[in-house]
Amino acid sequence: MARPKDRRPGYSRRAQYGIFTGYVIAMLGVVAGIAVLVVSLVNPGAFSFARSAAAEVARPMGKAGAEGRASGQGVFAAIGAYFKAGQQNAELRREVDAARANAVSMQALEDENRRLKALLGIVDPARRPVATAHLIGSSGASTRRYAVLDAGISDGVRPGQPVRAASGLIGRVIEAGPRTARVLLVTDPDNVVPVRRASDGLSAFVQGASDGRIDIRLINMGTNPLKKGDVFVTSGSGGLYPPGIPVAVATAPHRDGATGHLAADPADHVYVLVEQAFSAQARDDLQRMIEDGAKTAVEEP
Structure with missing residues (x-):
């Protein structure tokens, strides 16, 4: 069983x-x-040898696991970078464009600081300028040569005041509004500036031509002593322009003077100084002439 x-x-x-x-x-x-x-x-340290021995035994497996994780992360990162390459390239292009724009802005600021420092260098402590202004407009395509400033009567600007840049004379104010003023440039045919040669004081005057050039004409006719490269500055005669402001440089002597170019081209300057007229009487006479001319133009049919 x-x-x-x-x-x-x-x-x-x-x-x-x-x-x-x-x-x-x-x-x-x-x-x-x-x-x-x-x-x-x-006694926490009593079994440290056992922990160390266990760590040594597990070391190869842990190292292999770490390398496997790193390799896996690298593979996934490469795959992600491949799919994000277009977006990253677009972002890099935007950063490059922004950096280029910043570089242009920095260059513009450097140029502006250079112009302002040049203006500060010509300020005479004994004769404080009336205003510092921007050249905001000009009539380069017309036979008449004017410019517009962004300073007016509220800034102390009055007709008859000379306008200059760091490198030389620009012209004189002929009209002033509340916040703007109109400047008759040196290159205008109606603007005659008494000058002298900087090297020996030879008297002459500068007058604008209808094509934008300037003529340097001698007061004392005779043998023409002018030569290419002669520099002419304001003489102070007439009481309007302070003496010593660079005006023109002779380029082509002729029978009774020379043609030349301006010491200060308005197209090359952003900031200008408006100064007091050298003589208050000359300023008043000029203002009276402007007002009389305006009245005559209104009364004529």
């Missing part, structure tokens, strides 16, 4: 010994664990 399959351990001494041994081992493991826990709490 076969033995039943559900026989209890009590029927087998071997099974009883196995169960008892399992209980004993389990109790010994619990006791050993409690002992290790107590020792680790009392």
